[in-house]
Amino acid sequence: xxxxxxxxxxxxxGQCVDICPMDVFYGSKKGEFPxxxxxxxxxHAEACALQCPxxxxxxxxxxxxxxxxxxxPHDAMS
Amino acid sequence: MIPLNQQHEADVAVIGGxxxxxxxxxxxxxxxxxxxxxxxANTKRSGAGATGxxxxxxxxxxxHGDISVVYNEFMDSQNATSNDTPLVMRFLETSPKIVxxxxxxxxxxKPTGDYHFEGHAYPGxxxxxxxxxxxxxxxxxxxxxxxxxxxxxxxxxxxxMFRDAEGVTGVxxxxxxxxxxxxxxVKAKAVxxxxxxxxxxxxxxPTPSQMFNTNMCPSGTGDSIAQAWRxxxxxxxxxxxxxxxxxxxxxxxxxxxxxxxxxxxxxRPVGPFITKPNVETGDMTSDVWSSAFTDLKLSGRGPxxxxxxxxxxxxxxxxxxxxxxxGLTALLDYMDKEGIDxxxxxxEFGQYEANLVTNGIEIDINGESNVRGLFAAGDMMxxxxxxxxxxxxxxxxxxxxxxxxxxxALGDISQESxxxxxxxxxxxxxRKVGASWQEANFALQQIMTEYADCGPHRVRSDTMLTAGxxxxxxxxxxxxxxxxxxxxxxxxxxxxxxxxxxLGEALMISARxxxxxxxxxxxxxxxxxxxLLRDKFLRVWxxxxxxxxxxxxxxx
Ligand SMILES: Cc1cc2nc3c(=O)[nH]c(=O)nc-3n(C[C@H](O)[C@H](O)[C@H](O)COP(=O)(O)OP(=O)(O)OC[C@H]3O[C@@H](n4cnc5c(N)ncnc54)[C@H](O)[C@@H]3O)c2cc1C
Ligand code: SF4
Numbered sequence: 001x002x003x004x005x006x007x008x009x010x011x012x013x014g015q016c017v018d019i020c021p022m023d024v025f026y027g028s029k030k031g032e033f034p035x036x037x038x039x040x041x042x043x044h045a046e047a048c049a050l051q052c053p054x055x056x057x058x059x060x061x062x063x064x065x066x067x068x069x070x071x072x073p074h075d076a077m078s
Numbered sequence: 079m080i081p082l083n084q085q086h087e088a089d090v091a092v093i094g095g096x097x098x099x100x101x102x103x104x105x106x107x108x109x110x111x112x113x114x115x116x117x118x119a120n121t122k123r124s125g126a127g128a129t130g131x132x133x134x135x136x137x138x139x140x141x142h143g144d145i146s147v148v149y150n151e152f153m154d155s156q157n158a159t160s161n162d163t164p165l166v167m168r169f170l171e172t173s174p175k176i177v178x179x180x181x182x183x184x185x186x187x188k189p190t191g192d193y194h195f196e197g198h199a200y201p202g203x204x205x206x207x208x209x210x211x212x213x214x215x216x217x218x219x220x221x222x223x224x225x226x227x228x229x230x231x232x233x234x235x236x237x238x239m240f241r242d243a244e245g246v247t248g249v250x251x252x253x254x255x256x257x258x259x260x261x262x263x264v265k266a267k268a269v270x271x272x273x274x275x276x277x278x279x280x281x282x283x284p285t286p287s288q289m290f291n292t293n294m295c296p297s298g299t300g301d302s303i304a305q306a307w308r309x310x311x312x313x314x315x316x317x318x319x320x321x322x323x324x325x326x327x328x329x330x331x332x333x334x335x336x337x338x339x340x341x342x343x344x345x346r347p348v349g350p351f352i353t354k355p356n357v358e359t360g361d362m363t364s365d366v367w368s369s370a371f372t373d374l375k376l377s378g379r380g381p382x383x384x385x386x387x388x389x390x391x392x393x394x395x396x397x398x399x400x401x402x403x404x405g406l407t408a409l410l411d412y413m414d415k416e417g418i419d420x421x422x423x424x425x426e427f428g429q430y431e432a433n434l435v436t437n438g439i440e441i442d443i444n445g446e447s448n449v450r451g452l453f454a455a456g457d458m459m460x461x462x463x464x465x466x467x468x469x470x471x472x473x474x475x476x477x478x479x480x481x482x483x484x485x486x487a488l489g490d491i492s493q494e495s496x497x498x499x500x501x502x503x504x505x506x507x508x509r510k511v512g513a514s515w516q517e518a519n520f521a522l523q524q525i526m527t528e529y530a531d532c533g534p535h536r537v538r539s540d541t542m543l544t545a546g547x548x549x550x551x552x553x554x555x556x557x558x559x560x561x562x563x564x565x566x567x568x569x570x571x572x573x574x575x576x577x578x579x580x581l582g583e584a585l586m587i588s589a590r591x592x593x594x595x596x597x598x599x600x601x602x603x604x605x606x607x608x609x610l611l612r613d614k615f616l617r618v619w620x621x622x623x624x625x626x627x628x629x630x631x632x633x634x
Contacts, residue, residue, distance in 0.1 A: 019120050020123075021118075021119040021123055021124045021125070021128055021295065022119070022296070022297055023567050026565070026567040027257060027567075038567070040288070040289075041290050041296075042290065043290050044408040045123070045295075045405075046407045047123035047128055047129060050129065050407065059411065061328075061412055061415070062288065065285065065291060065327050065328045065412075066327055066328075067327065067328050067413065067418065067425060068326055068381075069424060069426065070343065070426070071387075071422060071423060072341055072344075072345045072383060072385050072387065
């Protein structure tokens, strides 16, 4: 579920780069728009989104990570 | 050769700034020790407790009365099979003090106004998990450590530990904060190892193509367990691999936060405990029958679902709030985006791949290992479980005792060992072609899953484990000569694979030695459970290049 950063909103503060526990933004330079260098190492902890001061980070969920759900017959009873 | 750019000295070096590591650093500094803490990431958001937790196992005398109430419930739980009783008692006795400390520091241990226990409980029985709001726990503990003068080195994964005849002497780490790697050494009188849980040893169960979709932090690769192993530290209970469960296919811990009932596809409850969601107890079925999800699937009666649809509006709101305290923000975001409403939709649950938790360094009552001055705390302790509660409390205990070494003279890191290890890691970085860390990690997972996987429905045997040990040896030779990394980050990941390889070996040798079936350790050649081995712990360690094993009695 790699992060996708909104170019319009981002202020290039570099906080996501430093906080990400997996180093997904590794190699990004301070003062520049961050690069998502190692997307396959994202743990979807969302630490970066929680840290971002301008709410610029969203996530794309890979198709492999779908959460299957079902409406159970029991619903009718509750 | 990668340059050695930083050399530090400290009374106590702490490896890992997770829950246990930060608590160890705080306790050691409180006692007047100088402390250097090294973390692989940034302690404000690293490890399994990165974005929060919400259940804290502890004893609060005014709520439980006698300590035996908590002890008995704890020892009845699925992960208590590796617990030495004196350590459990020390943990529980110390827990009220730590809980109050956390509350004073600003981690809300009384989100409902008072100490309140809920979840992971049987109907009608005492509850031992304190409901708390841990969303800010890492930032608070980091601030407390800094306030006490702890020197925190972030993005500085530890690569090796060193010792001499007297005991531990220090650590070698990598500065992975920039493009170009460099080495860091810390000479220390005592070391607290606290690198957490071991992920990525077995093929990721829900999503083999996504190695980092693990229920616990995938940067937790048992580094310090392997580093300790290499210097002759006793490991214990390595064969007792664990398998957690949770939502399919987005792997995440925290199943006790769901307020619902496990159900068959036709709506019947899977377990005997509840028929309607119960906020106070949760559904204990998966704690008691931990293989339920796999059993249902393989028997064709599944899949199993977590169904919260009978919960009241207030309970569903409470669950949403608790999931935030627990750090399940990603899961909540996902469900919101997909229009999944737990009040209407039952979510499929399943078991995840095998992991190591409460399989690791054997400690004494003070958190110290057989190597003098080397302490261990948190998920990597081999003989006491207890997740966040035990990590916090035993972290504090280990740091407290590690600080006693501050009056000892600083030893020397052996020049020869340090140079040999620096040359090894430099060779990985200098190699221009070869095997990436991913390739090596997948190769390792393949062998572990094929030859040493644990139950349900997977068996181990002497011949399979012997073959697996041989293949690990072959892989080791290739890894040592072919592994390559193009930057400091990849070098850190490469070092993780080297560590996982050692843990795989220790695990397989232990599993071959336990000649019985017990829990998830299912032997096709010893299908019975041997009562004589019930309270026996298996110790495994290295003497030079030789691996030794020995049985000992569980301490009662
Ligand atoms: C989503 C989720 C919910 C959970 N909920 C609960 C709950 O409600 N109750 C509960 O009891 N438990 C819960 N747990 C488990 C709990 O978080 C862990 O048991 C606890 O965090 C363990 O603490 P630790 O210090 O051993 O490891 P961690 O907190 O994982 O810390 C390990 C640290 O070591 C660092 N590290 C790793 N390798 C190196 C290295 N080579 N060099 C330097 N540093 C390194 C990491 O960066 C990390 O900071 C949950 C876990 C998850 C993932
Ligand atoms: S934290 Fe937010 S604003 Fe700062 S660099 Fe990252 S995305 Fe941009």
